[in-house]
Amino acid sequence: MRYVARVEVSLKPGLLDPQGKAIEGSLPALGWSNVSDVRVGKYVRLVVDATDLEAATTQVGDMSRRLLSNPVIEDAVIREVVEDAVGNGRA
Amino acid sequence: MRYVARVEVSLKPGLLDPQGKAIEGSLPALGWSNVSDVRVGKYVRLVVDATDLEAATTQVGDMSRRLLSNPVIEDAVIREVVEDAVGNGRA
């Protein structure tokens, strides 16, 4: 079975997020002074072939820790693992 | 009211995603040969002060188009706009 997974990787809370800071700094000049706490992360979408949803989820979790993020500075959160509707996985 | 919004920005399908390709290329060596279609995007999380959910959503949509993504190369998807439970917005 093919499953589509979406993983969000973000800097650990407390660590400086220069990207978020830069965006936040630019917003008032664009007329949005009501925005705060901007954080930017990575988002990874992939297709995994697995026997069932559970197996797929376990593997994605494993990958998130070992490859998609560096646990020293980042947290990875699996947002979604769903069965791939025809062709959905195609990027 | 404070609302937390999450926006995903990804390269348009068809554009080469070197990061996704690099991750995909490194997976087999780590024992995952069942993964494909890896795409890496950005994910932005922010807190917006607005009168209600609709206003917040409109503003986030606006920001996504004008600043957070470049429509020539990227798609932006608002994944979520929810009322900020106490302190959630804090990074």
Next chain:
Amino acid sequence: MNEPLHRRLGLTDDELESISSTIGRDPNPTELAMYAAMWSEHCSYKSSKVHLRNLPTDGPRVLVGPGQDAGAIDVGDGVAVVFKMESHSHPSAVEPYQGAATGVGGIVRDIISMGARPIALLDPLRFGPLTDERNRWLFDGVVAGIGGYGNCIGVPTVGGEVHFGAPHSANPTINVMCLGIAPADRLVTAAKAPPAGSLLVLFGASTGRDGIGGVSVLASRTLEDDAAESRPSVQIGDPFAGKLLIEASMEMVERGLLEGLQDLGGAGLTCAASETATRAGLGAEVDLDTVPLRQDDLEPFEILTSESQERMLAVVVPERMDDVIEVCTRWGLGAAVIGRLLDEGGTLDVRHRGAEVARVPARSLADGAPVYSRPMSVPLERDDLLADDPTFTTMTTPVGDALLRMLSAPNVASKRWVWEQYDSIVQGGTVLGPGGDAALVRIEGTLKALALATDGKGRYGALDPYLGAAHAVAESARNVACTGATPLAITNCLNFGNPERPEVMWQFAESIRGIADACRAIETPVTGGNVSFYNESGDSAIWPTAVIGMVGLIHDYRLAVRHAFGDGTLVYVMGETFPELGGSEFAESVLGVVAGRPPALDLERERSLHSLLVDSARRDLIRSAHDCGDGGLAIALAESAMAGSTGFAVSIPGDLPSHVALFAESASRAVVTVDPARASELEDLAADLRVPFARIGETGGPRMVFDQIADVTVDEATATYEDAIPKLMSGERVLREAG
């Protein structure tokens, strides 16, 4: 975990006692954290100080010697050159991209704090073999991190080196050197004594909970299993803020707004405030409530020891404050008055929420750490290693094959993969970038250029730390001289294992002795440097690695000599070749051993060679020069041929076996080419300077011909040399995406 707090912070019982007797009471936890940071090995140099005193630090050109944020020399025309090298190995081992990036940011701020504009970076690096997945991840991330920061702040990375050795697997060695220039009369140094009442102004990024205890936890301990615990001390770099910090600082210095300027590095605010006060010979008060914070729930000790990046501390007289704020605002940087220098007592008085949280003598933090004379002993395996000399093995591999094998050995192979990831031309001063013997960066408005090279000899150091360190000085000076520049002064980074082990301490002392002897002979004083200990895991330490950063000067960069061959010249070897394959690249990559006695070093001969190289450049006498380093004569010839896409035909004189003659790494040699019409002039000069020489052949054609020994096309050699590292790094088999 019911260890007492001071031990958990890395202080010994004796150190605690010394603190208590200094302040006349038991320190409170905040004070303890401040002392732990300042008295850490990284900040206090407590194990290395007794040895560092033996380095020569004086010379007619030295403006600022060791002890300041960076050293400085006078290069004439009222220009001061400020330079320094530092390590960022520990953070890079757990997060290569950010570890390396923040290493660049840190060394750049050292230069800024002297009032100098950074104009060049170099990055000497050591990794374990690239056949290992984790080493590739580290290599990839570190190089990307150095580029990520250096490219973004607009300081060209013009040189460096990369070597690979198994002992660096668990502990990569990441050093970065920065060089800047300033009008000599505008250096910000201790010479200027700020008056009491001056304001302490913290500007740049806000302070967060990152890098708490970085120096005491990461840099002053080994990376054992408690790595997980030390992990949060890695910081995230913000090169954009770093660039703004450069511009704002330069503007303040140029407008004369500052009485002093200090970067916030290891031990953060505690270090900056205590050193500033100590240098001024005054006390200081700091109010932590005025420090701009990223999170509002920081404890006093966290604010005091946070190593958040991209911050500087300025000393400003009140009348200048408005101007300082104006500059910071224009560059989009926050600035806050966090305290002032006080007349009385010399104490550092820290307040938080209206209460006093620390009150200690500033000088005891900055200068009061104990100085240790740690026990030393010669490593047991040393004699065996020296006895097992590969110089005397018989050779079965054909020389041509050995040559190609060595050209593809990662230590020798082209480092283009690395330096193409660095902007080496921004600022428009790069006369010679990466790829040659030394980089040349011109001094704007003059015809002068600074020559820069870094060298460290890992294998030699492992076999004989004294020789290893002395060779590193000699080779870096030779690299500089090859371009036609006169070596002037060095900085260094000394990377070693755990100093509490007597063998490591012995290696360290021997290395210092080697640097000192070589620097005295070559007349290149030491203006500063950095010591990085605890580079080990379990009982396996890195190779003792003394990395030298050499600075030289050429008076007219239009006369600079390159290493590439041109057509129709005569090829000379300057210097003499001996049967010396101990610790050589040939021994490692062809015979598979790291053993033997490293080549001897005659510093008088070395100096004569430098004179020859500098004189012939000044007279525009030679067409190319390239030193014989790793891989010896054969590799030097091949590198010059590949650089100029021009072959050669040589025959090797003497009666050494051909592989010894070609691959021996005897010191004090260079390959030089000359137009036939000027050959006798070169020979006369060499004779005058008593440099032994041999004319071995000529340049031209598409082949590299070693008479009767080997014959390889330049194209084949180039393909082998250029493809080696990209091939090892390809297949995109790289763990974790950096950046």
Next chain:
Amino acid sequence: MTARAPRVGVVTFPGSLDDRDAVRAVRAMGGEAVPLWHGERDLGGADAVILPGGFSYGDYLRTGAIARFAPVMEELRAFADAGRPVVGICNGFQILCEASLLPGALIRNAGRRFVCRWVDVRVETSLSPLTAGLVAGEVLRVPVKHGEGQFVARGDELDRMEGDGLVVFRYCDPDGALGAEHNPNGSAAAIAGVRNEAGNVVGLMPHPEHAIDPDLGPTGGQPMFAALLQSALEPVASGIR
């Protein structure tokens, strides 16, 4: 014709790096350089404007994404609409694309990594402020240094650009031949630089300002800056349309 030295404005954004180099290049080629500041709505009476290379705002969100909102950009848009010469180099090119003053966009290099090297580019049209007076087919040697220089555009947009002759430079070998091995970043159709319809706005990834001084290397930037100084004094571009 005229004795006046052309005035070329060079804008400094927070994070601009090659602004000083661009100023130096303008001066070396005989122009008068006018430093401009991102926060001012004033082009200082410039005859032409350069947006220089660097990492404006750290390029954190997307290259050029934040810089395009700078106050000076409003002035610049009017200046460009009036047909005056505008040149974007590297980050400047990225800013012009983000601002829709040029077609297409620039994304991460196909090879994923930053690349700093000398390349050859082939002039594709003389209808731009950097190529006026040059002949199509001419090859110039200049350096590139960027992490996000892969030019992309939608398929139909690319066709239109080719049809309208909007491609100004392509990466090539020293003889002008194209090939993947000469394309440092995987750009579509080996595109190194493009212009707008009117022909007065041009952007390129290579750095001509770093190829002026023969003591430092090849001088492929000289003809480009000579063309720019020439174009700066010419009447408002109109015939190009």
